Amino acid sequence: MNLILLGAPGAGKGTQAREISARRGLVQLSTGEMLRAAVKAGTPVGLKAKDVMARGGLVSDAIVIGIIEDRIAEPDCAKGFILDGFPRTLQQAAALDALLGAKGKRLDAVIELKIDDSALLARVENRAREALAAGGTVRADDNAEALRTRLLAYYRETAPLIGYYFAKGNLRSIDGMADIAAVTRSIEAILAGSAAG
Ligand code: AMP
Numbered sequence: 001m002n003l004i005l006l007g008a009p010g011a012g013k014g015t016q017a018r019e020i021s022a023r024r025g026l027v028q029l030s031t032g033e034m035l036r037a038a039v040k041a042g043t044p045v046g047l048k049a050k051d052v053m054a055r056g057g058l059v060s061d062a063i064v065i066g067i068i069e070d071r072i073a074e075p076d077c078a079k080g081f082i083l084d085g086f087p088r089t090l091q092q093a094a095a096l097d098a099l100l101g102a103k104g105k106r107l108d109a110v111i112e113l114k115i116d117d118s119a120l121l122a123r124v125e126n127r128a129r130e131a132l133a134a135g136g137t138v139r140a141d142d143n144a145e146a147l148r149t150r151l152l153a154y155y156r157e158t159a160p161l162i163g164y165y166f167a168k169g170n171l172r173s174i175d176g177m178a179d180i181a182a183v184t185r186s187i188e189a190i191l192a193g194s195a196a197g
Pocket residue numbers: 009031032033035052053054056057058059060061064084085086087088089092141150
């Protein structure tokens with residue numbers, strides 16, 4: 001089973017992708033996490049991505065498509081994956097279609113987590129607080145200014161994907177404002193339906 005979780009920054013994609021991947025034995029593919037690891041390791045990709053990520057902008061399509069292409073080719077992805085944070089542009093969505101088509105794979109569902117924009121800043125601030133409380137570090141882009149840039153990037157570049165996947169027939173939208181367990185249940189209900197049909 002191959003899924004995409006779509007939604008604004010702070011909508012809960014990462015939290016739900018972790019939960020669903022653990023429950024269903026799917027691989028979680030988070031381009032944000034892969035890019036943060038590259039930044040930390042100081043790889044060539046990390047060096048290119050670092051500043052634009054800290055500002056809240058989007059890393060180039062060529063870089064993220066390359067990362068996903070390599071990762072999807074790894075054997076563990078054969079059992080299925082959840083994309084969290086990719087695709088984020090129409091070019092990335094088209095590249096993903098081509099990539100999956102070439103491998104004879106398909107998307108089983110694209111699930112949109114809908115949330116009120118006014119809740120996003122509080123969620124991002126909360127994530128920063130929780131990271132500190134757990135003894136970790138705060139993401140460079142978890143602050144009000146970078147969030148504004150990330151939201152703009154979301155509405156300019158990523159929100160059109162909702163129409164794209166709706167038109168293709170695989171979009172499902174759920175209420176991302178519910179508590180974490182309820183959102184997981186909504187996703188599971190969709191997946192149960194898509195496995196049956
Ligand atoms: P995330 O962890 O998904 O919120 O991603 C954090 C940051 O990584 C984003 O704000 C972008 O700078 C970058 N990023 C992650 N995924 C992508 C993508 N698919 N396309 C472009 N930039 C991305």
